[in-house]
Amino acid sequence: MFALVDCNNFYASCERLFRPELNGKPVVVLSNNDGCVIARSNEAKAIGIPMGAPAYQYDALFRKHSVSVFSANFPLYGDLSNRVMQILSEYSPEIEIYSIDELFLKLVGFDFFDLQNYGTSMREKVFTWTGIPISVGIAPSKALSKLANRIAKKYPEKTAGVYIIDSEEKIIKALKWLKIEDVWGIGSQLSKKLKAINVFSAYDFTLTNDAWIKKNMGIVGIRLKRDLQGLPTLDLESLGAKKNIATTRTFDRNTNDLNYLEERVSTFAVACAEKLRKQQSCCNSLLVFIHTNGHRQDLAQYHQHILVQLPFPTNSSIELSQFATAALKKIFQAEYQYKKAGVMVQDITPEYQKQLSVFNNSNELHAPLMKAFDKINNIFGQQKIRLGSQDRRIWKMKQERLSPRYTTKLSDIIIVKV
DNA sequence: TCTGGGGTCCTAGGACCC
DNA sequence: TCTGGGGTCCTAGGACCC
Numbered sequence: 001m002f003a004l005v006d007c008n009n010f011y012a013s014c015e016r017l018f019r020p021e022l023n024g025k026p027v028v029v030l031s032n033n034d035g036c037v038i039a040r041s042n043e044a045k046a047i048g049i050p051m052g053a054p055a056y057q058y059d060a061l062f063r064k065h066s067v068s069v070f071s072a073n074f075p076l077y078g079d080l081s082n083r084v085m086q087i088l089s090e091y092s093p094e095i096e097i098y099s100i101d102e103l104f105l106k107l108v109g110f111d112f113f114d115l116q117n118y119g120t121s122m123r124e125k126v127f128t129w130t131g132i133p134i135s136v137g138i139a140p141s142k143a144l145s146k147l148a149n150r151i152a153k154k155y156p157e158k159t160a161g162v163y164i165i166d167s168e169e170k171i172i173k174a175l176k177w178l179k180i181e182d183v184w185g186i187g188s189q190l191s192k193k194l195k196a197i198n199v200f201s202a203y204d205f206t207l208t209n210d211a212w213i214k215k216n217m218g219i220v221g222i223r224l225k226r227d228l229q230g231l232p233t234l235d236l237e238s239l240g241a242k243k244n245i246a247t248t249r250t251f252d253r254n255t256n257d258l259n260y261l262e263e264r265v266s267t268f269a270v271a272c273a274e275k276l277r278k279q280q281s282c283c284n285s286l287l288v289f290i291h292t293n294g295h296r297q298d299l300a301q302y303h304q305h306i307l308v309q310l311p312f313p314t315n316s317s318i319e320l321s322q323f324a325t326a327a328l329k330k331i332f333q334a335e336y337q338y339k340k341a342g343v344m345v346q347d348i349t350p351e352y353q354k355q356l357s358v359f360n361n362s363n364e365l366h367a368p369l370m371k372a373f374d375k376i377n378n379i380f381g382q383q384k385i386r387l388g389s390q391d392r393r394i395w396k397m398k399q400e401r402l403s404p405r406y407t408t409k410l411s412d413i414i415i416v417k418v
Numbered sequence: 419t420c421t422g423g424g425g426t427c428c429t430a431g432g433a434c435c436c
Numbered sequence: 437t438c439t440g441g442g443g444t445c446c447t448a449g450g451a452c453c454c
Contacts, residue, residue: 030422031423032422033420033421034420035421035422036421036422050423052422054420055421056419057420059420074423098453098454099425099453099454101454184453185452187451189450198425219428220451223439238427243426246425248422249422250422251430252420256421342423398420399449403428
């Protein structure tokens with residue numbers, strides 16, 4: 001069996017942890033730049049605030065219902081996620097951390113266990129130790145465990161947050177209940193195609209013939225069908241090093257100032273370099289892009305990117321910053337107003353297997369220098385040491401309702417007076 | 419005025435090899 | 437009139453996920 005554990009309204013739950021007076025009240029969390037809604041408490045969902053809603057369009061509704069609005073506080077969510085994952089990883093030796101708030105567990109040798117109790121104990125322990133509410137779905141395959149989890153979330157009273165699919169009848173009942181567009185792995189494009197051939201539920205999908213699925217969805221569709229039928233086909237995925245790393249941001253304003261963009265791109269490259277070093281990798285190519293604001297029909301549009309093959313693999317902040325800003329200058333055009341930029345590093349290889357070239361290699365002095373960089377920044381805080389090309393101001397985002405970093409910043413820790 | 423960020427896998431087609 | 441067969445690697449783009 002597989003279990004899929006999912007934190008309920010994760011970011012909203014994190015914000016409420018340190019503001020217990022908000023329990024039972026509507027809470028939303030906004031994306032970077034306070035742009036759109038990326039998490040909602042149940043109360044906020046009930047008011048009719050959709051996922052992805054642009055914040056400025058919902059200001060009136062927020063005020064009307066006294067919705068508590070937070071800017072995204074990723075250091076807080078990341079830290080709480082680690083705590084939840086650590087607790088849950090004790091429930092099985094085989095796990096896959098699927099996202100910041102989701103975890104698959106493979107339950108082998110649990111034939112004589114009461115899985116309902118097992119799931120309930122996960123919920124109780126995570127809630128007692130962290131304060132985060134979770135839902136648990138257990139079923140014979142990954143796709144079905146996602147479905148079981150959905151049922152647990154949808155019917156919290158009936159299921160007490162734990163639902164188990166462990167018989168053919170339950171599989172069919174659940175599949176008939178699940179709308180095709182809600183199936184894990186079927187998005188808007190495929191559900192449109194499927195509805196056109198009268199496939200409206202997950203159950204209908206399991207009856208669709210393989211030839212159609214193969215032609216329209218590829219091998220992925222066939223695997224999904226088997227998995228939904230209860231024949232475990234998708235297995236846990238190993239959590240190796242990332243194959244692509246990106247740092248991209250939307251700005252709080254439009255700009256055609258090349259100096260500003262250079263500074264941003266340099267900082268993004270440094271951030272990518274840090275992520276590379278953290279997983280002990282180097283990259284062999286780098287992509288820089290700049291975009292105008294696609295929502296503004298009144299402004300001329302320009303979307304451009306450039307992919308640079310590096311002369312040597314590197315994870316040096318200095319080298320990546322230089323390559324990235326040089327690339328930026330090649331695509332920058334002063335007549336446009338830019339709203340977004342980003343750096344992505346690709347073709348990632350392990351740090352310890354660098355392919356050296358005869359003439360042109362990464363500066364060997366950078367490795368110890370970067371080690372010192374990382375060590376100092378880890379101790380004294382982000383960007384205490386930075387390149388001259390980077391601005392002193394770290395946040396160039398609109399974050400008007402940022403909560404404290406209660407668990408990751410010494411000065412933000414709550415002081416209790418007794 | 420204001421609309422996020424970061425990933426994965428698969429496929430088709432082209433270039434190239436013997 | 438008529439011109440093989442079998443591979444690999446790379447890239448861009450499309451679908452999906454949270």
